[in-house]
Amino acid sequence: MLESLNDVYNLHDLKTLAEAQLERGALEYYSSGAMDGHTLSESTAVFSRLKLRPRVLCDVSSVDTRTTLLGLDLSSPLCAAPTAFHRMAHNEGERATARAIRQFGTLMTLSTLSNTDMEEVGLEAQGRWWFQLYVFRDRELTRSLVARAEQAGARALVLTVDTPRLGRREINVRNLFRLPPHLSIKNAGMQGWMPPASQGGDGLAEFVAAQMDASLSWKDLEWLRSITHLPIVLKGILTAEDAKLTLEHGANAIWVSTHGGRQVDTAVSTLEALPEIVEAVNGQLEVYLDGGIRRGSDVLKVLALGARAVFLGRPVLWGLACGGEAGVSKMLNMLQYELELTMALCGKNSLEGLKPDLIFRG
Numbered sequence: 001m002l003e004s005l006n007d008v009y010n011l012h013d014l015k016t017l018a019e020a021q022l023e024r025g026a027l028e029y030y031s032s033g034a035m036d037g038h039t040l041s042e043s044t045a046v047f048s049r050l051k052l053r054p055r056v057l058c059d060v061s062s063v064d065t066r067t068t069l070l071g072l073d074l075s076s077p078l079c080a081a082p083t084a085f086h087r088m089a090h091n092e093g094e095r096a097t098a099r100a101i102r103q104f105g106t107l108m109t110l111s112t113l114s115n116t117d118m119e120e121v122g123l124e125a126q127g128r129w130w131f132q133l134y135v136f137r138d139r140e141l142t143r144s145l146v147a148r149a150e151q152a153g154a155r156a157l158v159l160t161v162d163t164p165r166l167g168r169r170e171i172n173v174r175n176l177f178r179l180p181p182h183l184s185i186k187n188a189g190m191q192g193w194m195p196p197a198s199q200g201g202d203g204l205a206e207f208v209a210a211q212m213d214a215s216l217s218w219k220d221l222e223w224l225r226s227i228t229h230l231p232i233v234l235k236g237i238l239t240a241e242d243a244k245l246t247l248e249h250g251a252n253a254i255w256v257s258t259h260g261g262r263q264v265d266t267a268v269s270t271l272e273a274l275p276e277i278v279e280a281v282n283g284q285l286e287v288y289l290d291g292g293i294r295r296g297s298d299v300l301k302v303l304a305l306g307a308r309a310v311f312l313g314r315p316v317l318w319g320l321a322c323g324g325e326a327g328v329s330k331m332l333n334m335l336q337y338e339l340e341l342t343m344a345l346c347g348k349n350s351l352e353g354l355k356p357d358l359i360f361r362g
Contacts, residue, residue, distance in 0.1 A: 076336055113187075134212055256270045304354040
């Protein structure tokens with residue numbers, strides 16, 4: 001029986017322990033996927049079907065996982081994705097995440113829908129953070145978020161492009177998900193948002209429908225570029241066609257994502273989408289990926305197929321639920337150990353050696 005972080009040896013253990021710690025509403029929110037959950041389940045299952053081709057008699061006495069993202073030096077390609085409402089998992093929330101990320105020497109992305117002001121997170125992260133941006137119908141609110149992120153030390157904006165509406169997460173609809181009344185959406189100044197009880201349904205879906213700009217299109221990238229000097233990363237790209245449009249419209253990087261399987265059910269998994277996107281940009285943009293990563297071997301496969309880094313969503317929340325900063329650190333260190341071990345067993349001593357020839361294509 002798992003009783004503490006001392007009993008945890010992998011991310012599966014961490015998830016089990018977190019499920020026992022989280023309150024029902026938080027657990028359902030964090031774990032939910034869209035509709036029947038096909039994309040959610042496939043995001044993890046797809047990794048086991050992709051096989052490796054290990055090489056032998058290579059000098060792997062030292063394994064180096066250092067890399068850079070948009071010019072920032074990282075100790076590892078393991079980064080934290082933007083997930084909302086960290087304080088539902090632990091009272092220190094995003095601040096605890098930021099401390100763990102800083103100590104590990106990597107990077108976090110702070111959600112627009114965080115429970116902690118970006119200024120507080122910026123102080124903890126000390127330059128090791130990006131800001132994930134939703135575009136609100138109120139463009140002045142959006143402009144103020146961008147200005148605050150710049151002032152607080154964010155190194156890039158991550159524009160989420162897959163959420164003109166919120167995917168239908170039926171467990172949240174059925175159980176009337178609401179943000180607990182002691183928490184709020186700090187960065188947008190939304191205190192205790194709660195749709196009237198008579199409406200029922202998913203409170204977050206109602207919030208997105210009321211506040212987010214569903215008219216957002218490619219032409220709006222020019223507007224966003226005009227109000228910031230920060231690099232712009234597009235998060236939610238799943239096709240070569242949109243990867244090419246990302247290039248044409250001057251974004252700085254592509255983030256392959258299905259929003260944790262929470263938007264379009266039966267959408268292609270990120271691992272399946274990655275090769276065509278890497279081919280489409282042909283080295284002209286950095287490419288990142290999130291979704292379904294549970295083992296170091298999963299990370300290796302993503303990097304071998306051309307991504308520069310992976311971003312972890314739910315595993316960060318599990319770590320928070322199990323021990324705050326210590327839990328997030330435990331998660332990162334377990335996955336780092338597995339990545340270095342798998343690299344060594346495949347005959348690779350640096351990330352530069354991870355190429356598509358590591359993947360079996362029988």
